[in-house]
Amino acid sequence: MTWPCVAAGAALVLFVLRDVFHTIWHPTRHGGLSRRVMRGVWRLSAHHRERWRPVGLAGPVGMMVVVTVWAFLVAVGWGLVYWPSMPEDFSYAPGLTPAEHAGPVDALYVSLVTLATLGLGDIAPTSEWLRVLAPLEALVGFALLSATVAWVLGIYPALARRRALALRLSHLGRNRLTTETLDSAGGAALLDGLASALSTVTVDFLQYAESYYFYDGEENICLAGRLGHAVGLADRAGRARHPDARLSASVLRTALDDLATVLDERFLRTGGPPDEVFAAYATDHGRSWDGEGGGP
Incomplete structure (x- = not known):
């Protein structure tokens, strides 16, 4: 289960990064995921005979949904990478029982904390490859934030x-x-x-x-x-x-x-x-x- 889980997580992260690249930095392409999300929000907002007030929110809400989906999928992908190595390759703060905090939700928690660069330290990687991987996720989180700002500054x-x-x-x-x-x-x-x-x-x-x-x-x-x-x-x-x-x-x-x-x-x-x-x-x-x- 270890390597299939890690491979699935890595593939999910790469899929999201590819979508971010094509949506924001590629001048003639459009990310497939972001396109479907924006189109879906547009269709939902316009599903009326007469235009109604919320339709004006379709664009901003669509962008917020896209960024949220990007962040969530990246966190899930990295969580899948961490999960097979828990709890053996992680250190836990006093008061936490490793065996009770080694499930998928805990892996997602570690991923979200790392992605958001919070660095709480209650659950931290100890193996060499995970200690290298975690900062890379933090860099992806920072890049995602920067990309979102650049996206907004370009759209308006x-x-x-x-x-x-x-x-x-x-x-x-x-x-x-x-x-x-x-x-x-x-x-x-x-x-x-x-x-x-x-x-x-x-x-x-x-x-x-x-x-x-x-x-x-x-x-x-x-x-x-x-x-x-x-x-x-x-x-x-x-x-x-x-x-x-x-x-x-x-x-x-x-x-x-x-x-x-x-x-x-x-x-x-x-x-x-x-x-x-x-x-x-x-x-x-x-x-x-x-x-x-x-x-x-």
Whole structure:
């Protein structure tokens, strides 16, 4: 039982570390465990005909659940490594009977204390290999804490960029820009700025895929309901006579296509054209889609 238990524990720890790596540090991948947890929390929060208040908590709660699952599974994995060696390879504080504190719960306790770097010392490893292994678990615990902080610090700027783009599109939509308005060098510059912002948001969805599961709340800052404005601008500018406006419209349309590709491959799986993907994106975030302006 000793080596199978140790091997299972080591495999569990490596599985979690791989998921942490792909979720936080790998720029084009998304951890399988974190993805399933975030998607599950999102689906539970949105399982209503009308959007309800808790849906705004889906993203933050999902991240908390992911971090909790990571920490718990790492603790369980290291506990499985410790358990076969208890009580022979551990020293116990006075008042503790080794034979009574050598079960799986005690191994999990030792693992949690080590992972949290508390160092209580009431149960401590004495064999050479465990004395080396325990500090390594403490280092993993510290790395997990640092990774969580880095994750949070990366997600919220990405959300701010997405919401700023949605607000800008809302402003443009309210001004009802026509083909004649866009038929100029100024119109081309405006479209170039939108294409650049869309490219940034596309990269954010690649690097911080969990940001998809954050509900944006107010209509004007919800990109899912504002993308129709960008589609409409690209269509109108494509009919302009000014060559710069037509070129910028083409670039904007390409940026929209790239965004649709990422949304579909990562989250929606519709397999349809960009307009169908954007409609599914709007629906998934509680918005309606009319292809020109979005929103209800």
